[in-house]
Amino acid sequence: MKHIDEYRDGNLARALAAKIADEAQSGRDYQFMEFCGGHTHAISRYGIEDLLPAHVQMVHGPGCPVCVLPIGRIDDAIRLAMQPNVVLCTYADLMRVPASAGGSLQRAKAEGADIRMVYSTLDALRIAEAEPDREIVFFAIGFETTTPATAFAIRQARAKALSNFSVFCNHVLTPPAMRAILAQPGAEAVRVTGFIGPAHVSSVTGTAAYADIARDFRKPIVVAGFEPLDVVHAVLMLVRQVNEGRHEVENQYARLVTAGGNIIAQRAMAEVFEVRPFFDWRGLGALPLSALRIRDTFADLDAEVRFQMCASQAEDNPACECGAILRGVKKPRDCKLFGTLCSPEMPMGSCMVSPEGACAAHWTYGRFRDHARAGGAKVLA
Numbered sequence: 001m002k003h004i005d006e007y008r009d010g011n012l013a014r015a016l017a018a019k020i021a022d023e024a025q026s027g028r029d030y031q032f033m034e035f036c037g038g039h040t041h042a043i044s045r046y047g048i049e050d051l052l053p054a055h056v057q058m059v060h061g062p063g064c065p066v067c068v069l070p071i072g073r074i075d076d077a078i079r080l081a082m083q084p085n086v087v088l089c090t091y092a093d094l095m096r097v098p099a100s101a102g103g104s105l106q107r108a109k110a111e112g113a114d115i116r117m118v119y120s121t122l123d124a125l126r127i128a129e130a131e132p133d134r135e136i137v138f139f140a141i142g143f144e145t146t147t148p149a150t151a152f153a154i155r156q157a158r159a160k161a162l163s164n165f166s167v168f169c170n171h172v173l174t175p176p177a178m179r180a181i182l183a184q185p186g187a188e189a190v191r192v193t194g195f196i197g198p199a200h201v202s203s204v205t206g207t208a209a210y211a212d213i214a215r216d217f218r219k220p221i222v223v224a225g226f227e228p229l230d231v232v233h234a235v236l237m238l239v240r241q242v243n244e245g246r247h248e249v250e251n252q253y254a255r256l257v258t259a260g261g262n263i264i265a266q267r268a269m270a271e272v273f274e275v276r277p278f279f280d281w282r283g284l285g286a287l288p289l290s291a292l293r294i295r296d297t298f299a300d301l302d303a304e305v306r307f308q309m310c311a312s313q314a315e316d317n318p319a320c321e322c323g324a325i326l327r328g329v330k331k332p333r334d335c336k337l338f339g340t341l342c343s344p345e346m347p348m349g350s351c352m353v354s355p356e357g358a359c360a361a362h363w364t365y366g367r368f369r370d371h372a373r374a375g376g377a378k379v380l381a
């Protein structure tokens with residue numbers, strides 16, 4: 001296949017779905033977690049769950065970078081942005097994530113903080129060069145996909161001797177989060193049969209990054225692309241692994257992902273970042289060795305050092321089920337606020353903000369299918 005529409009061919013998708021229905025064994029439950037928010041979005045957008053038999057189910061995972069950032073880190077960013085002379089540069093999705101006491105970056109901007117939306121780290125560097133008298137801070141979030149760009153920006157700032165640029169680093173790591181999901185104790189824990197592994201993250205890390213997880217937890221992992229045929233194909237590969245008693249890492253997304261990943265990106269990350277002892281995740285709590293901080297050799301470019309920031313703690317809105325959704329134990333429709341007090345225009349939790357968030361995806365696409373299943377107008381042809 002060469003063209004994007006071929007990866008969205010309904011007939012091919014239905015043929016793959018028929019194979020899944022044929023091969024998924026009755027009396028066996030298959031619960032596959034899509035780790036990545038991009039897959040969550042694709043599953044909702046293309047109605048992939050509707051193609052699957054009832055005993056093959058998709059479970060949303062924690063792989064939306066905006067969603068997993070805890071409220072305390074948003075509070076810290078707002079405090080930073082309110083300091084005189086600071087310009088906080090951020091991706092647009094973060095603007096609307098609810099912080100403590102009804103706050104958000106959007107609200108802080110309305111109250112006078114200089115917060116600017118950027119498309120890339122390069123935009124933030126350009127602002128730093130253009131405004132040497134201001135302190136430019138880049139609010140860095142994301143999994144291994146976006147981390148290399150932050151590493152390159154820090155190296156570039158050092159090379160250009162930019163003394164007014166720094167990074168508030170909130171980069172997190174995929175494998176520890178997968179382990180945390182599988183190690184969840186108690187009756188509430190979701191029973192994950194296998195993972196659809198992330199696409200773009202894996203282009204950086206390589207599929208080898210998950211080998212220990214597949215082996216230790218005896219769970220199959222299939223790295224898949226973001227197109228609907230990629231996802232349905234990955235589900236079929238997972239079903240086959242489960243049926244054959246295998247727990248391997250397989251690569252459905254071979255047109256982009258390799259076993260070893262992007263070595264140049266990995267080297268840049270290793271040069272600039274080191275692993276934090278602990279990091280708080282929304283929904284998953286404090287996970288050891290699950291996030292990155294800037295190495296001491298680049299401390300002058302670390303906003304946490306430069307502005308003597310202390311990581312604050314804040315409680316989630318008790319009515320919001322984002323935490324349980326990110327652990328895979330609840331679905332957006334389980335939240336009483338969904339579509340009533342919480343919508344993309346007025347998000348009450350982080351999962352309703354980014355298009356990769358489970359609640360936002362369900363709001364945009366899935367709720368219509370709920371309606372159809374409940375006997376309303378038929379949505380799917």
Ligand code: SF4
Pocket residue numbers: 319320321322325332335336337338339342343347348349350351352359
């Ligand atoms: S619908 Fe809103 S309040 Fe409920 S879990 Fe989702 S983001 Fe949180």
